[in-house]
Amino acid sequence: MAQVLEFKLPDLGEGLTEAEIVRWLVEVGDVVAIDQPVVEVETAKAMVEVPCPYGGVVTARFGEEGSELPVGAPLLTVAVGATEAPASPAPSAAPGSSASGASSADAPAAGESSAGSESGSGNVLVGYGTGAPAARRRRIRPERVGTSAAPAPAPVVEPEPEPVAVPAAVGEVNGQQGPVAVVSPLVRRLARQHEIDLRRLTGSGPDGLILRVDVDSAIREAEEAARAQPRTAAAEPAVAEAPTAVAAAPAAAAERIPLRGVRGAVADKLSRSRSEIPDATCWVDADATELMAARAAMNAASGPSGGPKVSVLALLARICTAALARYPELNSTVDTAAREIVRLPAVHLGFAAQTERGLVVPVVRDAHTRNAESVGAEIARLTELARTGKLSPAQLTGGTFTLNNYGVFGVDGSTPIINHPEAAMLGVGRIMPKPWVHNGELAVRQVVQLSLTFDHRVCDGGTAGGFLRYVADCVEQPAVLLRTL
Template sequence: MTGGAGREFRLPDLGEGLTEAEVLTWRVAVGDVVAVDEVVAEVETAKAAVEVPVPFGGRVVALHAAVGGRVGVGEPLVTVAETETETVAGAEAGGGGGPSASGPVLVGYGTAPGSGGARRGRARRGARAPERAPAGGGTAGAPRAISPLVRRLAAEHGLDLGALAARVPGGVVRRRDVEAALAAREPALAEPEGAPDGEVRVPLRGVRRAMAERVARSRREIPDASAWVDVDATELVAVRDELRSAAPELGIGLLALVARVCLAGLARFPELNARVDTGRGELVRLRGVNLGVAAQTERGLVVPVVRDAERLTTAALAARLRELTGAAKEGTLAPAALTGGTFTVNNYGVFGVDGSTPIINHPEAGMLGMGRIVRRPWVVDGELAVRWVTQLSVTFDHRVCDGGVAGGFLRFVADRVERPALLVAEL
C-alpha cells in the first residue's frame, strides 16, 4: 500500500525455510515516528526470537497483528506514512525527497550506520528513538524489560508489561517480577471461562510447536533403534578435574570432553553422520560434522548446532558450547544456529536420570545420550571399588546402518570415556 495511506512493510523472509512468525512485542504504537532500520517488533519463529526493523522511515499508521498473532512471510506487518521530517531528511541525503529504504532486512543486516537519509537527518537533529510500550494496551510510560526472555515470558502468558512496570521499582521489569505476577494470578487460571473441570489449555506456539512437529515427523519417518552400555567414567572425570585445575580459563567440562569423544567416534563410523534422501532413495553421508547439543530452555527443547565441530580444538569446542547453550537459555539464538545439524549429543543426565530413549532430531541419523554420573560399585582388576559410572546410549536410524555399526560406535565412545588417553591416538 502506498500514497496517502502509507507504505506497507511486509514480514521479510527470515530464512531457513520459515513461513510465519508470531508477534511477541510491538516496539512502536500507531502515531510513533520511526527511522530507517528502527526495530518495530520482536517476533518469534519456529526457531528463535528475532527483532524486525522497518526499511523506511515515517509515522506508523497501522499495526497489522496483535501481540500473539501470527503473520506469514510476505504479509503486512506495519504501515508507515511519509512525514514532512522524513521527506526533508531524504532530500538532504540526496534521496530525491522520498523516504530512504534499505530493503526488508533483519537487525544486523540493514543499512550501515549513517547510510539512510532518515537516520542521518535524525542524527543531525540530536533526536533519540524513545523506548515504547507494546501497542494495544499498557501504560503511557515505556516498560523496560531487562532481557528479551522477560518480554517473551510476559507475552506468552498475556501479561501487560506496561502495567507491571508501574508497580515495580524504577519501572524495570525483571524475570522475578513476571514470575510473581503469574503466581498471583494462578488461582484465576485454574478455571478459565469455558474450560470444564478446571481444564487449562495452552496453545502450542513457537519453539514448542516446532519441536512437537519435528518429533512427530521423526517418529513417523525414522525407524529408530537404541543401544546402551554402563561406563566407568572415573578417568574422564579426573581429566576434567585436572583441566579445571591447570587451565580453569578454558572452561572445559564433561560435555565438551564427551563431545570430543563423540566426534572421534563419528570419524571412525561415518555412517552415523548421514541422512536419508527419501525423494531420491539415497543415503547421504556428510563430510563435516555439525554437532547439535540438546538444551532445555523455558521456551522448550532446542538444539543449537556447532558447525564443523570436528575442526575445533577441545578448548574452542567448549567455548562454542557455552556460547550456544547460554544464548539458547536467554532466547537470543539466531535461527541459523538451530538448523543444519548432522548428529546430536543429549546430556539427559542433567535431569537426574540414568537412561532415556530419545527421539532422533529429524533429519539426522543418530544421537548419543549420556545419563547422570554417579558413584557406584564397580569391579576393577577383580576387586570391588567405588567408581564414577554413567550410562551411554546411541539411538540410530536403522535405514542408515545396522546394529553392528551403531554398537561399534557406542563401544568406541565408551572405551575412550573409560580410558581417555586412547583418544590421543585419534587427535
C-alpha cells in the same frame, strides 16, 4: 506530500511460514527511522527483532501481541515523508504559509525517506531489503488551514483497506477438489488439523475471503456441539436416579495450550522423526572415573586464570567427533525422494539445551576441527545465547549429529528421539557413584549410562554397537582417545 507505505512480515528464512508477535516496539504516531526495529516476533526457530525498511510516521499496526501472522501479511503502515505528527499552525501564520513552511521543513526528511523507499534499506532480511522498490500506496493530502480555522486534525490517517482479489486457489481440501476463498497457508493448516471443511464456511474478509477468525469460530462451534451431545443424552437418567441429589458443580474446563513457536516446531520435528525414521536404540554402562580424573587434571593445569574450565560435555563432544571419524555412517542423512544415503563431510554437532522457551538444539559448526577447549568455549557461548533467547535461526539448523546430556535432569537413561533429518543421537545420563567391579574387585566408581539412537536405514547394529563401544572405551580410558588425535 506523504506516502503511506505498507510493510509486510518478511520471510525470515529457513522455510518459516508464520511468526508470533511477542512485543510491539513502536506505537501508532511514533516516528521511525529506516532499519529501526519495530516489532519483536517469535518464530519456530528464534526470537527476532524485525526492522522496518521505511522511515516516517507509523499510521497503523496489524496484529495484537500474542497473535500469529503468516509471512506476507501486513505488519504496519508508515507515512513516508512525514517525520513528525502535524501540529496546529501558529496564530500569526498567514493563510497557506503553514503548508509551505511544513513542506520546506520536511524536505530533507522526505528526501531521505524517498531514497530509502527507492533503494531499500541496508539491513537485509529475506524477502525485503536492498534493491527492493517500495510499493506505492495512498497519498495523504493535508488540507490548507486558514488563520481563523480550528487546529487541523492530523493528516496521517490509517489507510482504508483496498479490495483484495482472492485468487481461485485450487487444491485439495478435506478430500475435495476445487477453488477455495482462502489464501493463508496458516488458515489452511488450522482447518486441516481440526477437520474443518473450508467449503462450508462463509468468509468475513473482502470478497468472501476466509480468515483465521472464521476457522476459529467454526472450531468453537464444533467443540460446543460435541460437548452438548453427551451432556444431553446423560441428563435424563441422572435426574431419574437421584432426584433429591444436589447438582454437582460443573467440571473445570481443560486448559488448552497452543502448539506454536518453539514448542510447535519441536512437536512437528519429533512427530516427523517418529513417522519417517525406523530408529533403534542400544545402550551401555561405562566407568567414567578416569574421565572425571582427566578433566580435573586439565582444569588444575590451567591454573586459576589459565582460561575457561573444560566441561564434561566438551569432552564428550570431542569423543563423539573422534567416534564419527571412525564410523562416518552415523554422520549422514537419508534422501527419501532419491532413496539415497548422503554421508556428510563435516561434523556440525548439535547439543540439546533446555530454555524457558522450550528445548532448542544449538549447533557447533565444524566440530571435527576443534579441540575440547574450543568446543567447550563454543558450547558455553551458544548456551548463553539460548538462555537469553538470542540464537539466530542459522545457529539452530544444519546439525549432522546431536549430543543429548539428559543427566543434568538427574536421570540415568533415556531412548532419545533422533533430531530429524539426522541419523543418530548420543544420550548421556547422570554420572554417579555406583558399585562396580574394577580390576577384579568390587569398588565404588563413577558410572554413567550411554545410549545411542540411530536410523536403521543408514547402518546395522554392528556399526551402531561399534560406535557406542568406542565412546564407552574413551570414557573409561581417556588415553584411548590419544590414538586418534
